Amino acid sequence: MSNTETKYRIESIDLLKGLVMVIMALDHVRDFFHYDAFHYDPGDPLKSSLPVFFTRWITHFCAPAFSLLAGTSAYMAGKRKSKNELSAFLLKRGLWLVIIELTVVVFAWTFNIHLTSFFLGTIWSLGISMMFLALLIRFPIKLILVLSLAVIAGHNALDNVHFPGSILWSLIHEQNFFKLSENLTLGVVYPIVPWIAVMALGYAIGPLYDRSVEPARRKKILNGIGLASLATFLILRFTNIYGDPNEFGQYSSISQSLISFFNPTKYPPSLLYLLMTLGGAFLFLAHSEKLKGKLVDFFCTFGRVPFFYYILHLYLLHLIAVLFAGLSGFGWDKMFLSGFIIMEPGFENYGFPLWVVYAVWIAVILILYPLCRKFDRYKQGHKEIWWLSYL
Numbered sequence: 001m002s003n004t005e006t007k008y009r010i011e012s013i014d015l016l017k018g019l020v021m022v023i024m025a026l027d028h029v030r031d032f033f034h035y036d037a038f039h040y041d042p043g044d045p046l047k048s049s050l051p052v053f054f055t056r057w058i059t060h061f062c063a064p065a066f067s068l069l070a071g072t073s074a075y076m077a078g079k080r081k082s083k084n085e086l087s088a089f090l091l092k093r094g095l096w097l098v099i100i101e102l103t104v105v106v107f108a109w110t111f112n113i114h115l116t117s118f119f120l121g122t123i124w125s126l127g128i129s130m131m132f133l134a135l136l137i138r139f140p141i142k143l144i145l146v147l148s149l150a151v152i153a154g155h156n157a158l159d160n161v162h163f164p165g166s167i168l169w170s171l172i173h174e175q176n177f178f179k180l181s182e183n184l185t186l187g188v189v190y191p192i193v194p195w196i197a198v199m200a201l202g203y204a205i206g207p208l209y210d211r212s213v214e215p216a217r218r219k220k221i222l223n224g225i226g227l228a229s230l231a232t233f234l235i236l237r238f239t240n241i242y243g244d245p246n247e248f249g250q251y252s253s254i255s256q257s258l259i260s261f262f263n264p265t266k267y268p269p270s271l272l273y274l275l276m277t278l279g280g281a282f283l284f285l286a287h288s289e290k291l292k293g294k295l296v297d298f299f300c301t302f303g304r305v306p307f308f309y310y311i312l313h314l315y316l317l318h319l320i321a322v323l324f325a326g327l328s329g330f331g332w333d334k335m336f337l338s339g340f341i342i343m344e345p346g347f348e349n350y351g352f353p354l355w356v357v358y359a360v361w362i363a364v365i366l367i368l369y370p371l372c373r374k375f376d377r378y379k380q381g382h383k384e385i386w387w388l389s390y391l
Contacts, residue, residue, distance in 0.1 A: 010076075011300055012289045013209075016281065017069050018303030020062040022365055025313050027059035029361045032321040035351025037342050043263040045249075045256040051354060053259045060266060063122055063190075064198055064274055065281040066306070070126055071202025074133060076209060083137060089389075090134035096390055097127030100311075108314035110337040111322075117185040117339040120171070123310070125190035129199040132192075136200050145204035151197035156271050158193075159245040175267035185339060191268045198274065215289060222286035229279030233272055237261060243271035301369065304376045308391050309368060317364055325350065 030037055034055075040047035042056035078086040101123040106115055136144050155173065163169040170176040170188040178186045208218050240247040244264045251257045264272040302309050318335065326332030330350045337344050379388050 011296065012285055013069055013072060014300040014303035015288055015291065015296055016065055016284055016303070017306055018299035018301065020065045021302045021306050021309055022299060023059055024062040025364055026055060026361045028314065029317055029364065030055055030357050031342055032317055033324065033352050033360055034354060034357045038347045038351055043259065045251050045259040048259055050255050050258070055354065055357065057262055060273065061277045061280055064269065064277040067126060067129060067195055067198045068202035068278060068281060071133065071199040072206050072209065075203045075206025078137065087134045087137060090130045093390055094127040094130030094134065097123050097130065101127065104311060105314065108311065108318060109340060111318060112336055112338060116183050117187065119187040119189050119340060121189045125192070125195045128192050129196045132196040133199055133203060137203065141204055141207065144200050148197040148200035148204055152194050152201065152274055153271055155194045156243055156245070173268060187340065189267065193268060194274070219286045219289070222282050226279045226282030226286060229275045229282060233275035233279060237272055244273070245270065298369065301373050301376050305372050305379065308375050309372050312368055312371065313364055316367065317360070320360060
């Protein structure tokens with residue numbers, strides 16, 4: 001296989017990573033700036049609208065796609081490392097991400113030096129999944145594939161299992177918030193099941209990117225997986241047989257019914273949620289290998305430095321929110337939060353129209369692009385610096 005084909009293969013992964021990272025920022029901007037975010041769930045068919053819902057819906061693809069590709073990237077890194085080296089790296093990087101989630105990321109969301117709230121969110125999910133993957137890579141790859149598919153397909157059987165007040169069960173499979181003390185709250189936003197299986201699945205499909213696999217064959221397989229996933233999603237969603245604790249319901253208007261249909265459960269991600277989002281990710285991977293041009297390079301830049309970009313975008317948009325709150329008369333000091341912003345009391349009269357959300361989103365991306373490009377070039381030119389692999 002030629003070097004050009006190999007380059008395209010790697011760039012298709014960077015492209016999808018970068019695309020979902022850019023789209024992800026839209027959801028975070030909505031949290032900080034959209035007036036409606038403080039009044040109703042964008043997935044509520046009775047209160048939401050199609051533009052608001054779409055702004056939320058498109059971001060659903062981000063966490064599943066990135067978690068999947070993190071597993072695939074781990075497999076590709078394993079081609080250059082021994083099993084022991086890869087396992088040690090995944091374990092250390094996973095632990096590093098968990099620590100970052102509980103410190104740097106929490107502060108970015110709250111700007112509260114007292115850290116009265118801790119959220120186990122996206123970065124925690126990636127970190128804990130890497131730590132599990134450090135153990136799973138010891139197993140045959142076919143077994144990893146079977147185990148990951150079994151967890152993804154079967155975990156909704158646990159939807160009716162509840163242990164009220166159990167932090168352990170919440171960490172495993174149930175989103176919840178715990179008041180640990182008068183001034184300390186723990187929010188389990190991303191339970192580890194089935195996220196650990198999503199990353200393991202990404203690792204298990206890694207062999208599709210071996211040099212021995214012809215691009216046409218890889219495209220056919222990825223296309224088949226994607227189409228089968230979406231077809232299964234449509235069948236299960238229409239019939240409400242299995243796969244999501246919140247069933248699809250028919251409403252008086254088409255828009256309300258569409259919102260209900262395309263709003264499967266994210267916390268934790270249901271089988272239907274993963275079929276919908278990962279199905280789209282597989283189709284994108286199948287058809288993006290030969291894409292090239294300035295726009296592709298633009299998104300690939302973010303895909304090569306996702307952690308660097310993620311941290312910067314949170315701090316930047318929170319700083320912009322402080323500025324907007326001050327200029328609008330709401331009060332800049334109110335942006336120093338006790339917890340997650342959409343759960344913060346007293347924000348009923350704060351916020352801006354949806355077009356402002358999109359304007360701020362575009363501005364954040366354009367501001368961060370030169371910084372990410374510069375860091376990407378530095379990282380590519382200094383591969384001998386070991387700690388850069390953690391950024």
